[in-house]
Amino acid sequence: MKLLQLLLGRLPSKKSILGIYAVIVTVIYSWTLFTSFYKLPSWLFYLTVGKILSVYAYAFSLNLLESVLALAGILLLDLTLFFVWKNVGEFQSRSILLFLCIAASSVFRLASFGDYGAINFFLTAEGAWWLTTFLLGLIVSALAPKIHWVRLVLDGLAERLIIFLYIYIPLSFISLIIVFFRNIQ
């Protein structure tokens, strides 16, 4: 019970969590939209508007789930591994930096998949890659927020990106409804 109280006491303000979530949502949804632009010319050529919208409905529904899970993961790390860092004021910028490190690593990793031969080589280094990413993320997120202007930039960024929550989240709920109705008998 004491532990729970301790953990809950470590939780940052709702505003901070919202700021982190805004960054996560912006990155995850923007990546999906960015990828869709490569597909859109082909879709416009072959698919009707309804079919294209149904693709986005599935995409935004999944994005919502991804973003919630990503936020949960970051919060979990904050409550456990980051517990030793007691500066709650750095919570938001620290979490954003960690997420951005992992996201950047993911994008780079995706780009490095090649043909069959390259994949085998790639897979052998999988564990090392993610360990490095994680350690790098930890170091960056531990040290960078100590720099005042970095923290200011990150906090400002989070505040400004909150606008995307007002766009993407309602869209996601509409998407969820669309997916639901497309899948009932």
Next chain:
Amino acid sequence: MSKFSRRDFLKLAGLTSGALAMSHWTPSFLRRQSGDTPNVIILVFDAMSARNLSLYEYRRNTTPNLQKFAARANVYHNHHAGGNFTTPGTATLLTGTYPWTHRAFDIAGLIDRSQVGHNLFTAFGSEYQRLAFSQNLLPNFFFGQFASDIETILPVSSFCLVEQVMGEAFKNDIPSAYRALDKFLFQDFSSPASLVFGLADRILLRSQEARANSGNYPRGLPRAGDQPMFFELKDVFAGVGAAVDELNASAPYLAYFHLWAPHAPYKPTNQFDKIFQDNFHPVKKPNHRFGDQKEFYKLNSRRQNYDEFVANVDAEFGRLIESLENSGMLDNSYVVVTSDHGEMFERGVDGHVTKLLYEAVTHIPLLISTPGQKNRQDIYSPTSNVDVLPTLLHLTGRPSADWTEGALLPGLGGTEDTQRSLFTLEAKSNPAYAPIKQATLAMVKGNYKMIYYTGYEGQDSFELYDLENDYEELEDLYPSQTSFCKALKDELLETLHSVNAKYGKT
């Protein structure tokens, strides 16, 4: 058989049990035993061009087992697909209608709702136990449309070593879910649109693939295109054999198997890899204005890979037929072997995603073995995949389908008609429910073939070839403007005009 995993066996056993349970929905007195009524087994090899089969006198010995099978079958030498890729080609086979009727001619298209009841499975009726399986997801969209008339639809990923198909989970919305999940959010040949799950999925899939390959496939495991499914050919054929084996005990059946191979990527086993490093030099054909301008030597290399994969498929086919023969199934079954479309390695085009409709991509194999047939019968008059459905209905004593645009195949109830016109349509860029304005239409009549390109950049154009004297379609006879040429052109345009009439102003 060792790679036909326990999971696959359980999956198949479960499905078969389900099918048997469902078969009880039909009162038993309405079902005849398979001994009275012949079974029908349809094997569709995706992207198998007749032009690359030694069965049809291709120089490389790609199909010794098909040739062996042909010794007890009707062999159609001038058989044509309804389209140049899976969607229209398969829809034509399953409905006995041309793409302008079934309207499934765009990528991942569906059959027109008004035509859904006009299909092979419905036409065979509940007296037959009906099974459908396709490794290619596109025909599964049709199976979904016909689901009320198919007792067993095996999952697309059956008999795979590794699979992560997601769209299948959304049973009531498979086409959209497949398009969104498997072709976008978790796509494997370019960056997945899902940053978190997409990456995790890819790492998992590729790790499993690498672990699953025992080393027998030097170019990696065969894969169903960009679908996240990896398989060994022997497992797939063993699975088909097992599925047929299970069906045999209960009632007469119609079993449709649409196998991915020899569709790209061409990945044969060690035994077939590089077997065609020979002195074969295909005829060099000029690049087409709608071709991809691929270099000739690269096309030849791809052709060699394709031929090796075809030979590998043929070997497995031989094993399957042998097992069917040993179990006596060939004595009471019609076995149909065909394809949905061909494959091109000429005129700058590699594959079949093209506007072109040359014989390499439209000329497909058709062999039909009748129960207990002992002799080979060769048919040279032009035939089409629209003819398969009416012929099978005729052979099995089913009520004929007045909606089909096909005719009975010669040698199996029909007569040779050399003046009949047959069509292949490519219209993937044309809206499905609009007049056909941007398309390629090929019409075969007797020995001649006319190709019409309309709605693309540049002027509409025609080509005309004498297939008997110009097998490689090198000499375009259209510029000669003979009266025969004009008659063919008028017929083709009149046909297009009449099929467009339903969709308003053309």
